[in-house]
Amino acid sequence: MQIKAENLNYVYSPKTPFEKTALDNVSFTVNEGDTLGIVGATGSGKSTLTRHLNALIRIQSGKIFLGDVDLSAKRVDLKEVRKKVGMLFQFPEYQLFADTVKKDVEFGPKNFGFGDKEAACAAEDALRSVGLDIKEIGDKSPFELSGGQMRRVAIAGVIASKPEVLVLDEPTAGLDPVGKREILSLVSELKKSFVKTVIIVSHNMDEIAEYCNRVIVLDNGKLIADTTPDELFNRSDVVDNTELDYPHTVKIKRMLSEFGFEIDSPALNVEALVSGILGRLKS
Amino acid sequence: MKDITLGQYYPSDSFTHKMDARVKLVLVVAFIVAVFLAKNFLSYIAVAACVICATLVSRIPISKMLKSIKAIIMILIFTGILNLMFYNGETVYWSWWRFNVSLEGIIFSVKMVLRLVLLVMGTTLLTFTTTPTGITDGMESLMSPLKYIKVPVHDIAVIMSIALRFIPILSEEVDKIMMAQKARGASFDTGGLVSRAKALLPILIPLFVSAFRRADELALALDARCYNATPNRTRYQVMKFGWRDLAGVIGTAVFIVLVVALNNNFWGAYQSVEAAWWLFAV
């Protein structure tokens, strides 16, 4: 399913002293199979943009097409849209509410019309894929789990309804390095099964460089770049002109090149950087 | 503060915005007294003139004012109709069972509605032009004599300002939780009363959990900074009685005197003028 946004504009509290333009004529396309990164300084409109994608925010002007569903139409089947586009918010553990883990994970599937059995199966699968055993914790209260476990349960609650598109708004904020890695490798894992398209909002350029095949850059609500990580970090001056940063691997590559040690690998992850350095040393 | 209009503060730097919060509080109380003092239509007109002048110097858009009146429109209609029906007047126009619509009833209910509208206008003017923090600070300062009879005025003020500070935070939290549950397919505006009430659980439970967590964190943060309500804390913003405040007090005093004078027909000065006499009488 292709996602297409055309000329999106969004203004918070229009016609009041608090008026704030959050999106300014943003257009882009995400193809099926893409992992799209959205980057930009805080307040640049990233969350506002992602919330449009599953109709949590109604479109003020512009158009969004999810496949052939027009989100700007008068009547939109919200359930269908939200089933297709799953969304994981920052600190998702704060959305837990049910008295058992199992019920909480089944909440999404049941809302989307799964039968009892189907929902139970979906919950079990989802918990397994985040590394939890339904037999062990299924009947526990989500509030007696550890923070890390809570977050996994929350993630399971989102992926249990088997979305085709997964949108993650700063999924790794507030996690330790191991936790960050776990979440992202879970996402890559999911991308091999039912999740076809992933959209990640992140302030962490290392993650963007490593996991995304495309990036868009927002600045004050305007889309100022729509490229690949390679293009963005190695071949353009967008990063220098905004408050963005380079991924660590690219920083190392740039430092080396200051000393005359040029590498021709894009150096978007550690392996690429290392093999680039080794290749240069050998030659 | 995002789109929440609690306290409905309307940012601007008008005359009234710059006034001392304590003075504004006192003036609002005086205004309320004036509304209740008003007896005849002419004195109501004086009160209305007072609130209109105040709105003009505060540069609050009329649409904002109308909105705050619209919020109580049901109460206004209800009050109007009840007073109209149950007032025991003499000149009865229409009656059915226990209901009598009389001339006196009409006059009385118009006055009641007018009174409510004026009260709402005056008090919202305060909240439009004063930040919630300003209001609590002002109240604390006004209540400070109570310290001498061992009322913990400062503690009460701190509790109030924390509560006020937390309302927008919690409302933002509600927004976030609602979005997260909607993204999981929850819907809050379909189904009957019971299913709607049940649909609120996925919001209320996380909200309470987070409110308690925040309260804990705040208590820790206050402790960590050795916060305590010692008697001689200084303030970041010192309140001062300035020329604007003096002008406000004089203006309001003039209107109150006018209201009292109109109530008493200027002590008989206008009795000879027929038309004016009628206006004073109703």
Ligand SMILES: Nc1ncnc2c1ncn2[C@@H]1O[C@H](COP(=O)(O)OP(=O)(O)OP(=O)(O)O)[C@@H](O)[C@H]1O
């Ligand atoms: N509910 C709201 N009401 C009013 N203004 C808002 C609201 N939500 C966001 N904004 C404003 O809109 C702009 C864009 O906000 P948004 O949350 O989309 O930014 P963001 O790129 O996600 O930032 P961050 O990286 O901090 O999450 C900001 O200036 C913000 O202050």
Ligand SMILES: [Mg+2]
């Ligand atoms: Mg955001």
